[in-house]
Amino acid sequence: MSELALFIVRAGFLLVLWLFILSIISIIRADLFSERVLSRVVEKNIPTAVSSPTTGLTNIADFSSAPESATVVSAMNSLPTKLVVIAGPLIGTDLVLDRREIRIGRAPNSDFVLDDDYVSSQHARIQKVDDGWLLQDLNSTNGTYVDGQRIGAPVSIKRDMQIRIGKTTFELRG
């Protein structure tokens, strides 16, 4: 190979290496950027009184499944506001979802204490994420069930989904 060709190949390889790195960095940048834009939009829409009931609205906008038409209008207004016990010893009890995180378990310092032998002390938690509520099983012994299915990874929960923990079944309302 001639000197010039060799030089071009050498320089070309280093160039390709750095192109790869730069494309990774541009992906990371896009990733950070898209996230920031979204969270800012959502923050603007946080209503002052979260607990005010807003009935008749459809489910929250799901950004990931309907990206083309996804709008954030009233995304927060349509969020469920209460966690209601629909079956079990505490039937009829409700908890207003006025904080970012609700811990459910047998431990006395949980936000929702369930005195039930089938419930672990730190059993599950519900967290507020940008577009709704996320249910996460905290590695409990007997599991957390959503519509009869034991969950592994955190799942996004909506109205009409039945969440069962031990002898208690919950639903999001409001």
Place this chain on the structure above:
Amino acid sequence: MAKPKRVRVMPAKRNLELIMLLFTFGVYAFALAQVQLATIQVLNPEAWFFWSVPVVLALGFHFLLRLKASDADPLLLPIGFFLNSLGIVMIYRLDLAKPMADLDRTVGQRQVIWMAVAMLIAGAILWGIKNHLSLRKYIYISMAVGALLLVLPLLPVIGKTVSGAHLWVNLGPLSFQPGELAKIALTIFFAGYLTSRRESLAVVGRKVLGIRIPPARELGPIAFIWLASLAVLVLQRDLGTSLLYFGLFLVLIYVATARAFYVFVGLIMFVSGAVIASKFMSYVGGRLDGWLDPLNDANYSAVGGSYQIVQSMFGLAHGGLFGTGLGGGLPQIVPLANSDFIVSAIGEELGLVGIFAVLAMYLLLVARALRVANAHSDDFSKLLAVGLGFVIALQVFIVIGGVFRVVPLTGLTTPLLAAGGSSLVANWIIIALLLRLSDTLPKAGTVN
């Protein structure tokens, strides 16, 4: 009511991953072709084996992710593949530089096969572990497994000594470094243990001179880990491994408690332990002398002295800013150029620019791990992700720092690059666990 706003949409993660993987496949083919043209002047069908096996594996892993972890980080697999394939290229290139009579000209082929084994194991782990939180049940088992793996090389019959360090285990024709897997088991244990102890480690204690000193019983575990890592140093004669375990523990305890006290005390303990050990063990002392004054003739010609590091320095100087091009240098002069000193081979042939590219890759890999840690909301996941990221970060610092004379040279493998099966298996398992951790992130509504 706000105006309707379009949400910025990223291409689906897995498609992004596929695009980046195709990019790395191209880079890999380019590198293999360059090596063959520069060393044997023809394109040999051998390159087809080197290229196709890893490519098929990576595509298989990619489709496994589509099925089993579709929300996992899209960059971990391409970065891991990139580093691993660059390592294979350098190892193959060093094989070609060996004389025909040399029996050991198949290190490259073996590396490809180990990569296959490693990716299959990593895939099985990704398949088997649906939720990393289940690992929390096994923290004491993983402590026991980690300790057992550390002790294995010291046992008679199966233990094997290579250049003074007792790190290998003989399994028939294969030898294995169980310490590589121990680091994963210990990361899981440290993460689980610190998750349950962090409150008491962080809050309790009285203040002396503005520094909160934890009560003595809370220092027990730290003293235990310190003794264990000194035992590794003395019994296995390996400074790098011992530094890695202790460093990992200090990183995690700092992340768990946010108290610099532990880091200071830990570093003082480790340095004083190592200094005392260097007085009694010629191995450690020799490494220190070779680091401080490598060009001194006494150190240069000593057995286990600075010959290797000096050859590597000459090689790096030969490479300069842009390198000699793949296949254009003489990296084979450095002993162990395909394992401990693979960065020096890369530095000679790709130059400072290439070395920075490799370091940037590691930086991005660790940054992804830290991002996963940051996005998780529970302590165990956070600590596990930080721990797995820092296993790679510390190892890169200790090895590459050793080759470049930033720290004394120690025997650790360069993650994903260096020849060696155990290290590849361990690092691909780390990548699989990080992928799992990134898949179970609480979703924020965006694609990432």
